[in-house]
Amino acid sequence: MRTLLIIALLGLTQQLFGKTNPDSLLLKIDKRNQTLIGEKPDKNKTLREELDKVFQSKGLVLSDSLWQQIRTVIRTDSEGDSSLSLQIGNSKVKIGVIKSGAQYDSPQKTFKMTYPNDERVFRVKKDSLGKSIVIRSDGKEEVRVGWNGIHVKDGKEEVHVDWNGVQVKEANGEETKVIWGRDSTKTQSKDKKMNLYERKGFNVYIGLNGLTGDMPENVIAIYPSPFLNTDKELKPLGSRFVSLDFTSAATIARGKKSAFKLGYGFAFDWYNFMFDHNRVVTKTASATNFQPILDAQQNEIQLNKNKLTASYISLPIVPHVVFSKQSAIKMIGLGGYVSYRLDSWTKTIEEKTDNLTRNGSNFNLNQVRYGVKAEVALKHVGELFFNYDLTPLFEKNYGPQLTAFSFGFKL
Template structure:
């Protein structure tokens, strides 16, 4: 029985859609602009002159006229809506266009006339009664009404109403509704919140944590870093998913893939080498055994990382756009030292593992700010070197995200 009723519903829906497309295809733009649902407003724009048809004040701009009409209907002409209308008005399309703008269960139909003539010059007024076009189907005896509110088909006790929100089928006292979700409105709400999605670039600085573990065969001075020379650079792609949202904030989670370079620029002349059992620091000497001063002496570690960051996103016009706290896991893909002689300028690179841990993981924090680059801090939870191969120091990086 349920299968039979469903087939009847689908047949009614199919019939109504076929009739809808047939009638709409033979209905001109002018009748569409004049036929609108109850308590809606039709605004006619002359595309060629970029003015309202029959504007009461020709000295006002199009935007000012639209703002007044929107306010009269309890609606707001925000920047996004105005940009959308202006984009259509300034386009090269010569066809007539109707934009249906909905806010808080109120709607305005903006009719943009690609080819203006006297018949299109209708006044901008509220229409309080539905002006539907009736079509009689001689084969089935069905009565069809078409307006901007949708298509209504009645055949005896059976009725089908197709609107922008879905389909309503009535068979006597039985009623079936198939509602369509307003995805455009949902997307606009989600776009109102800040997001970490997209291509990201990181610039910052590096430092060592847990420096108290430097002892024994290691000298603390060998691990002293140049504050501005120890730079961090990274880039990657991130996507976000919605967990829940409210009126002022939303809880999201982001994930992605990043590549980063941690540069540790040492202050002293001793450079890093890989010894037989552990890392060592040695003087940079020439063939005669004379110590050569260095103008650059650094260790670079490249990693590929997977960040996972839950975050609270606020409205885009908020001072703080989002707050993120999560973690990351990475893998070392390269490491090398670079030295540059102060006098001759000769450079030398030495690629090696330097007993570094291949796996990297830690905690991450980000703060999004309006009209300012986002801030980030990464703190490695694991040690930089393998156990017993170097001191138990770990890395810290911080800076801005673009």
């Protein structure tokens, strides 16, 4: 197989030198007879004299040091072929020392070589696309050399060398691949080639919020009451959920038409609870309750806007199954999330005066929350999501035990 590679490289060099560099010189020397192959032999001249003649025809000089290098290559005790490449001025010289016993014909364009005790016949030519040089035998052995690499076939064994690395296929079917650098053949992910839906990248989730749970029973007869059953009521369209999500996915299992993946990443979430009453979330020394804003006459001030906002950083983990982008259901996911509170505040706007008040506090909100998340991507609808907190909005014994949820679309 090494012989095939050397012959292929010599053939490629001949093609490239002949077309791209007119000052190149390619010579072949018969190792046993020490004569130039392809030149009319002159028994009265030595090998050096023949080389001198060829060098002079190209305007080059065969120096003593170069002649000694050539003699060293010729005398090398090797059963295979050898070569010597060098630069003389602006000219490139390639000298191949061929194993004894080989005969050649038509050396200018193609060459045919046979060995006395070997029935193999090799011919060098271009393939149908003109992209490589092909050295063929009887079908059991083949060498292709071109810009896409070198491919050598010897019976059931195959070796391919290209810009990405080396691939070796053994006779028993085992394959070995060694990659150096980035594999340029992987220009697309398998999901794109299979046209599967991909849940990754930067996403924006937008939807509505809600609260579930019961308000504490009022056992203290004071005015204003710290809690009312109506305190958890929200304005549906004003209570919005927004999430900026950065996610990726790892493939766990893959089929022909689907794949099971694990989605992961991080997100920034904002809960906006717009209350449908005039009682504002207030933190006292002992707890969090709802209180109205009173004027000088101790009358409740009517509010045009009354909301509680909390922001979190979240770590969502969503195992999901993806299907073809052309399927009616492109993705189904069910997982969870863990969040850490970053900030929280209340904002009110008075109805008559438009006075705006903003108060920042932790309001005894749970610093850490966690919950479940479900997602589904539909062909003609888009991607829908539903989040449900498993932890109460407020800390236990410091506020009403209300649970938040959100739902909506992924843009």
